[in-house]
């Protein structure tokens with residue numbers, strides 16, 4: 128049984144398109160990143176999957192249950208964790224009371240451990256919580272009942288880098304236990320830390336489905352080399368060299384075979400050399416472009432030919448096209 132399945136899922140808010148004709152399958156045990164810029168339709172998809180919005184057309188199933196079948200979905204939700212992008216709270220209760228309320232709805236296997244892990248000030252009233260603490264207590268409620276599937280909408284927003292790392296550690300542990308994770312984000316570099324596969328949504332449509340490993344393979348290495356001799360750009364015009372810049376250093380992204388690169392470097396006296404993993408955004412943009420459509424502007428596609436733009440992320444992720 129698949130964890131999440133949608134076929135032609137469509138949601139309009141009156142005349143406004145939320146999502147259109149979205150077909151997607153997430154297998155059990157998979158960690159799936161759902162990516163797209165602001166307004167792309169990520170939250171609409173998630174809220175439709177959880178039965179908070181009824182689809183205008185198409186079908187959706189979570190843990191095998193039809194998302195329009197209220198009773199079946201309610202049963203399934205005991206086995207689902209949900210981390211909304213903007214959790215709403217009863218401001219007058221303490222964190223502990225909030226957690227106890229959720230325990231009464233869906234059970235509690237590990238809230239104490241999670242409260243400790245994220246250092247949540249549970250004895251204080253939620254109205255006194257910072258944004259990060261609100262997010263942390265929302266994480267506790269999403270995972271406390273050991274769900275089989277956790278659906279997260281921009282889960283790391285508001286978390287400082289240290290807590291983000293702790294959260295990613297939790298996701299890795301859950302993944303290793305076989306939990307299915309579905310997480311939305313607008314930052315590719317963030318989801319790559321934990322995801323197996325990413326789907327990219329733009330203007331309400333799924334425009335690409337990508338294996339993170341394949342994307343990583345394609346993204347290649349970022350090479351920075353300083354040589355004693357003077358270099359003309361043509362000297363490094365090897366297959367697999369992208370975005371070549373020559374100043375004091377020769378800089379490029381490299382997706383070719385290492386032997387060919389090393390052979391070329393043997394022609395020079397190498398003074399300094401730096402090789403690191405290239406940001407996924409670069410690889411992504413190389414294939415999908417950022418021209419508000421690129422190839423296949425109808426946005427329909429299976430990942431091979433769609434256009435997609437990821438807007439600048441929180442971490443200042445690059446947005447520019449890195450055309451070959």
Ligand SMILES: Nc1ncnc2c1ncn2[C@@H]1O[C@H](COP(=O)(O)OP(=O)(O)OP(=O)(O)O)[C@@H](O)[C@H]1O
Nearest residue numbers: 140143144145163164165166167168169170171172
């Ligand atoms: N309640 C609503 N009424 C009308 N239009 C809506 C409503 N909620 C969302 N939309 C529209 O649906 C489209 C998709 O929005 P959605 O919130 O799903 O995108 P998103 O990818 O989650 O964006 P973000 O990253 O900004 O959260 C947008 O055009 C948005 O304006």
